[in-house]
Amino acid sequence: AQSVAQPEDQVNVAEGNPLTVKCTYSVSGNPYLFWYVQYPNRGLQFLLKYITGDNLVKGSYGFEAEFNKSQTSFHLKKPSALVSDSALYFCAVRDKDNAGNMLTFGGGTRLMVKP
Amino acid sequence: DSGVTQTPKHLITATGQRVTLRCSPRSGDLSVYWYQQSLDQGLQFLIQYYNGEERAKGNILERFSAQQFPDLHSELNLSSLELGDSALYFCASRDRDTQYFGPGTRLTVL
Numbered sequence: 001a002q003s004v005a006q007p008e009d010q011v012n013v014a015e016g017n018p019l020t021v022k023c024t025y026s027v028s029g030n031p032y033l034f035w036y037v038q039y040p041n042r043g044l045q046f047l048l049k050y051i052t053g054d055n056l057v058k059g060s061y062g063f064e065a066e067f068n069k070s071q072t073s074f075h076l077k078k079p080s081a082l083v084s085d086s087a088l089y090f091c092a093v094r095d096k097d098n099a100g101n102m103l104t105f106g107g108g109t110r111l112m113v114k115p
Numbered sequence: 116d117s118g119v120t121q122t123p124k125h126l127i128t129a130t131g132q133r134v135t136l137r138c139s140p141r142s143g144d145l146s147v148y149w150y151q152q153s154l155d156q157g158l159q160f161l162i163q164y165y166n167g168e169e170r171a172k173g174n175i176l177e178r179f180s181a182q183q184f185p186d187l188h189s190e191l192n193l194s195s196l197e198l199g200d201s202a203l204y205f206c207a208s209r210d211r212d213t214q215y216f217g218p219g220t221r222l223t224v225l
Binding site for chain 2: 032034036042043044045046049051090101102103104105106107108
C-alpha cells in the first residue's frame, strides 16, 4: 500500500519570503513522487516530479522539491513566494512497481501568500 | 492547458438519476484515469483504462462504471446518484510517468 501525508492544512507566508510545503510518503518499493497545484475552479496542474537521480528536482514557476529517502520526505520549496502562488498544493506518490500507475494523493495544503 | 478535455464543466441533477461524464485524453496518450475529489474523502483514484481495457480499479462504487472507446475517449457513468456523490470528478491521461489532469466536472446532486 502507498500513502502520503501533508501535515499542514495551511501554510502562511509573506511575499518575498521562502516557502516550504511538507510531504512525507510511504511505499513498499521505490517511490515516484509528484507535486500538483490546484487554483480555484481549475484542474490539477503538474509542477514537478522525482523519478530517479538528483535529489533536488526543479519544476515550473520557480518551485523545487527535495527527495529525502531516509526521512521519506519530498518537501516543496520556493526561494521567494509570490502572491500568485496562493493555491492548493497536492503531493502524490506511486510505487515504481505499481503496474497501474495510479497516484495516491495527500490531503492537500493551502498556501496563502500575503503581500 | 493540459490538453485533457472534460465535459460538461458543471452538472446539476437529482438523487436517483444517472449521468455520464466525458473525457478526452491528450493526443497520443493511451491511458485514462478517473479521480474523485470531495471535501471529506480528498482526491481518490477510481479507475484506469489503457487502450480500451480496464487496467486498475480503486475506490469505485458498484453504481459507477466507466469505459474507454476506440478513439480513446472515456466516459464515467454514475447511476442511482446520492447526495454524497456530489464532488469534482477529474480525468487524467499519462505520458510516460506523468499524469496530466483535465479541468474536471463538478457534479452537484440535489
